[in-house]
Amino acid sequence: MTLLTMMAVVTVAIVAQRNLFAVVVFGSIYSFLMATALVALDAVDVAMTEASVGAGMSTVLLLAALHLTRGDEVKPLRRPLLPMLVAVVIGAALVYGTIGLPAFSDPQAAIHTHVVPRYLGDSLRETGVPNVVTSVLASYRGYDTLGETTVVFTAGAGVIALLRRRRREKKK
Amino acid sequence: MSLAGHYTYWVTIFLMIAGLYIVIARGNLVKKLIGLGIFQTSVYLLYIAPGKLIGGTAPILAATFNTYSNPLPHVLILTAIVVGVATLALGLAIVVRIREAYDSIEEDEILDKDSAGDEGQ
Numbered sequence: 001m002t003l004l005t006m007m008a009v010v011t012v013a014i015v016a017q018r019n020l021f022a023v024v025v026f027g028s029i030y031s032f033l034m035a036t037a038l039v040a041l042d043a044v045d046v047a048m049t050e051a052s053v054g055a056g057m058s059t060v061l062l063l064a065a066l067h068l069t070r071g072d073e074v075k076p077l078r079r080p081l082l083p084m085l086v087a088v089v090i091g092a093a094l095v096y097g098t099i100g101l102p103a104f105s106d107p108q109a110a111i112h113t114h115v116v117p118r119y120l121g122d123s124l125r126e127t128g129v130p131n132v133v134t135s136v137l138a139s140y141r142g143y144d145t146l147g148e149t150t151v152v153f154t155a156g157a158g159v160i161a162l163l164r165r166r167r168r169e170k171k172k
Numbered sequence: 173m174s175l176a177g178h179y180t181y182w183v184t185i186f187l188m189i190a191g192l193y194i195v196i197a198r199g200n201l202v203k204k205l206i207g208l209g210i211f212q213t214s215v216y217l218l219y220i221a222p223g224k225l226i227g228g229t230a231p232i233l234a235a236t237f238n239t240y241s242n243p244l245p246h247v248l249i250l251t252a253i254v255v256g257v258a259t260l261a262l263g264l265a266i267v268v269r270i271r272e273a274y275d276s277i278e279e280d281e282i283l284d285k286d287s288a289g290d291e292g293q
Contacts, residue, residue: 004179004180004183004217005183007183007187008183008186008187011186011187011190011191011210012190014190014194014206014210015190015193015194020200020202020203023202023203023206024206027206027209027210030210030213031213034213034216034217037217038216038220041220041221041223041224041241042223042224042225042228042229042230042231042240042241043220043223043230043241043245043246043249044230045246045250046216046220046246046249046250046253049250049253049254050213050216050253053253053254053256053257054209054213054253054256054257057257058209058257058260061257061260061261061264062202062205062206062260062264064264065202065264065267065268066202068268068271069202069267069268069271069277080193080196080197082196083193083196083197084193084197086192086196087189087190087192087193087196088189090189090192091185091186091188091189094185094188094189095181095182095185098178098181098182098185099178101178101181101222102222103176103177103178104176104177104178104179104180104181104221104222104224105224105225105226106177107225109222111222111223111242111245112223112225112242115244116242116243116244119243119244120231120233120240120243123233124233130232130233130234131231131232131233132231132232132233132240132243133231133243133246133247133250136243136244136247137247137250137251141247144251145251148251148254148255151255151258152254152255152258154258155258155259155261155262156258156261158262158265159261159262159265162262162265162266162268162269163265163268163269165269
């Protein structure tokens, strides 16, 4: 609960801060807090990925982009009343939606009674891997992981295509 | 409905609308991408928090435990994190290109230059 509150505070700092370097550093802190919260929520595999990819790689990518662009954000000309209104209305609708959801850690919630007992009970016998996350990711949903690598490959190809064109133009 | 029972949902929603607000209200393209990242990470919480069982352990099967948190959201979110960093990289590459073409990463200035270019033709 404390962690989540700290994350909310860091998010406010990100919204308010105009120096983009500071925003990137706050974003890294936010990712580490998120990784810690994920450990507390028993999602150890996700926490490791978030700490390395979210707090590590994303920060490096953002810093590299800042190096190539400008470091400060200009002050907006208009007062952001409409976006604030949109955000508050959507937030209110979502909070209204949570009233019908089961309380935190309710063992009778639908998420714990369907599908999962099958994986927890049979996956060790069927795949021989004790870590259920690994067996679902690599075995039961292997095609999904293949699709994911396709997405990463496409994004990498896109980045190379965008930045290579630039280098060629510089040569001319 | 209680404060302790629904607190995670509400923090998740706060993070979500904060990210949405940054994406809509801020003109700086790098800041917009960071806002998109916050929106995305709030979805991680939305998926994983309901899967937690108090007294449960991480879903690695062992004889000494019999209560495990739900592993399925973890799998989905692992995929989401990796795809998220791929889209971030692509977005930043586009921002760098925009900066070279317009010499600015502020949305307002880019739109001004675009309309000035149209009038000049």
